């Protein structure tokens with residue numbers, strides 16, 4: 146199939162309304178399209194239409210065993226997708242929705258098997274991005290949407306990233322600007338007691354514990370049981386090899402790079418604290434040492450390094466505090482070989 150997705154701007158109220166209209170029309174007829182969200186761009190289809198959702202799996206090359214998040218606009222729509230709405234879900238929704246939190250609960254029978262990969266639970270998120278909210282309201286059905294990248298690759302944070310990876314397989318991408326959060330949502334399983342953090346995100350474990358009181362985490366990611374395929378060790382990866390290093394002065398970085406010749410000579414560096422000043426400026430990106438700013442910029446920088454044809458990306462190690470946990474998680478998965 147050879148096409149190139151049309152990209153619709155949402156920059157003015159009139160363009161926004163027209164993008165909602167065209168996107169909703171495609172979704173109603175079973176289409177799959179690229180949409181902006183505040184975390185990363187999504188590849189969306191009508192969550193109630195199993196054939197449309199099946200197309201998402203084909204387009205992404207996604208294993209059928211990996212369930213897809215269902216995006217809703219409002220708590221009533223969320224409640225329709227689940228069997229029961231426990232107190233803890235109510236509290237989580239009140240604290241973090243709309244926003245970058247996915248709640249996993251036993252599914253109701255309106256959710257087709259393909260969405261949950263045949264499992265008994267469904268992941269639900271009410272995103273805050275104004276375009277998705279307007280779109281879901283216009284459709285009046287929830288949207289199944291994984292990140293809009295080929296399976297295992299980097300998530301997209303701009304319409305252009307989606308165009309480059311999947312643009313030849315979908316008719317439409319809505320441009321809602323660069324994603325404000327920049328990494329995927331926190332996923333918490335409320336079907337277990339105590340709740341289990343399945344995927345760290347910018348709503349970090351400490352904030353969750355404030356509500357759940359107790360939280361199991363996946364320190365068993367290396368064990369055989371795969372509770373959430375996003376826990377695959379190698380995931381969220383750029384094309385280039387990625388390494389995370391700490392250096393206390395530039396000379397230390399330079400000597401480690403020269404030990405890695407020839408790859409070291411062409412490496413791209415992403416730094417936040419000890420900024421190399423003697424390397425060619427085109428090889429160095431600086432992201433502020435601020436977890437939110439870092440998350441917002443990280444994937445765009447990794448996409449840019451891939452575009453620049455880097456064979457090695459060196460990322461300066463990040464702090465080991467709760468705010469940085471999701472970033473450290475993504476860097477660690479991206480650096481698996």
Ligand code: TXA
Pocket residue numbers: 182184185186187188211212213214247249261264266267268270272290291292293328329330331332343344372373374375376
């Ligand atoms: O921020 C996000 O969550 C983005 C935007 C588009 O909303 N979506 C996203 O979807 O990252 P995806 O498919 O790339 O990652 C969803 C993760 C996967 O690790 C999947 O295994 C897990 O959520 N997941 C979804 N439903 C689940 C379920 N019922 N039980 C356990 N894990 C689930």
Ligand code: MG
Pocket residue numbers: 291292300
């Ligand atoms: Mg993904």
